[in-house]
Amino acid sequence: MxxxxxxxxxxxxxxxxEPHFQRYAVDCQEEWVVLDALNHVKETLDxxxxxxxxxxxxxxxxxxxxxNGEPKLACKxxxxxxxxxxxxxxxxxxxxxxxLVTVIDDFVAKLARVKPYLIPKDKAPEAAEFRQTxxxxxxxxxxxxCINCMLCYAACPEYGLIPKYLGPAAIALAHxxxxxxxxxxxxxxxxxxxxxxxAWECSFxxxxxxxxxxxxxxxxxxxxxxxxxxxxxYQAHLMPWTKK
Amino acid sequence: xxxxxxxxxxxxxxTGGTLTAxxxxxxxxxxxxxxxxxxxxxxxxxxLHALAAHGLAKVAIAGVVFLxxxxxxxxxxxxxxxxxxxxxxxxxxxxYAAALAGTGASVFYLLxx
Ligand code: SF4
Numbered sequence: 001m002x003x004x005x006x007x008x009x010x011x012x013x014x015x016x017x018e019p020h021f022q023r024y025a026v027d028c029q030e031e032w033v034v035l036d037a038l039n040h041v042k043e044t045l046d047x048x049x050x051x052x053x054x055x056x057x058x059x060x061x062x063x064x065x066x067x068n069g070e071p072k073l074a075c076k077x078x079x080x081x082x083x084x085x086x087x088x089x090x091x092x093x094x095x096x097x098x099x100l101v102t103v104i105d106d107f108v109a110k111l112a113r114v115k116p117y118l119i120p121k122d123k124a125p126e127a128a129e130f131r132q133t134x135x136x137x138x139x140x141x142x143x144x145x146c147i148n149c150m151l152c153y154a155a156c157p158e159y160g161l162i163p164k165y166l167g168p169a170a171i172a173l174a175h176x177x178x179x180x181x182x183x184x185x186x187x188x189x190x191x192x193x194x195x196x197x198x199a200w201e202c203s204f205x206x207x208x209x210x211x212x213x214x215x216x217x218x219x220x221x222x223x224x225x226x227x228x229x230x231x232x233x234y235q236a237h238l239m240p241w242t243k244k
Numbered sequence: 245x246x247x248x249x250x251x252x253x254x255x256x257x258x259t260g261g262t263l264t265a266x267x268x269x270x271x272x273x274x275x276x277x278x279x280x281x282x283x284x285x286x287x288x289x290x291x292l293h294a295l296a297a298h299g300l301a302k303v304a305i306a307g308v309v310f311l312x313x314x315x316x317x318x319x320x321x322x323x324x325x326x327x328x329x330x331x332x333x334x335x336x337x338x339x340y341a342a343a344l345a346g347t348g349a350s351v352f353y354l355l356x357x
Binding site for chain 1: 246247248249250251252254255258322325326
């Protein structure tokens with residue numbers, strides 16, 4: 001048992017004009033993560049503290065927050081890795097709804113725009129399922145691991161500068177379906193991906209891939225989208241007859 | 245949404261970046277060797293001069309110079325934006341013009357060989 005100091009950003013839109021920090025001293029156990037400490041605060045010290053969480057095992061993607069200035073899943077950030085006072089803030093680049101809860105409408109709308117679902121190329125085989133080889137699965141599997149936690153948006157300086165930018169996870173998820181052998185929706189998704197606010201706002205900082213808790217490597221996906229969009233462009237403008 | 249025309253400038257940038265990743269270390273090694281006075285016979289001035297006199301070699305050298313300069317120019321443009329200089333069109337014009345001027349100079353000197 002040891003004690004840690006949490007410095008948590010508080011904001012109640014009904015009573016506060018500005019967000020402010022509040023300190024809590026928490027008796028914690030060695031194996032606790034930041035989320036355990038927050039739960040302890042809410043249960044024993046201050047029931048008004050608001051934050052999102054659900055699974056406590058890095059699957060649901062809802063407990064993303066800034067821990068000492070870095071985007072982290074609160075359920076994966078071990079207290080023992082942080083000496084001194086631990087500062088906990090809502091995810092950067094998103095408006096604050098209340099305390100650690102952010103407004104995520106922008107991301108959800110962008111995700112919907114890239115059509116992150118199967119748009120079948122051929123009709124599904126009669127009374128059977130589509131088949132894929134392990135090699136075909138491997139082409140996109142990594143990009144399926146995204147849990148929509150938005151840590152990559154909090155890490156991306158371009159998204160901070162240009163809020164219209166489609167952003168890492170939405171591009172990686174669009175790319176996931178583009179690389180699926182059953183899918184035929186790439187043309188429709190290109191309308192978003194190949195736009196200026198699509199992959200082209202990315203200047204390859206790479207921070208998204210560094211903070212991604214699921215090792216999706218969205219930065220890699222974005223660069224692949226750029227290469228494919230470049231090939232498209234040269235085909236459309238220099239060799240229009242090759243376009244189907 | 246309209247598709248972007250960014251590929252025009254990004255294509256040579258990406259190609260140049262990949263190219264310089266290979267060419268630059270080789271140039272560093274060769275320059276160091278030359279500085280130490282240990283120039284392999286194959287890389288002697290006369291030999292390289294003769295190589296550059298060949299038409300295909302001229303095209304290749306001009307291509308390498310263009311792609312490397314362009315890649316550096318584009319990187320500089322993005323860095324300017326990230327550093328807070330938001331006059332993107334002006335910056336782009338200056339850095340790309342510099343890359344093209346450098347390419348023009350190399351073409352000029354290559355043609356005189
Ligand atoms: S790409 Fe990674 S960091 Fe971004 S939302 Fe998906 S899981 Fe989270």
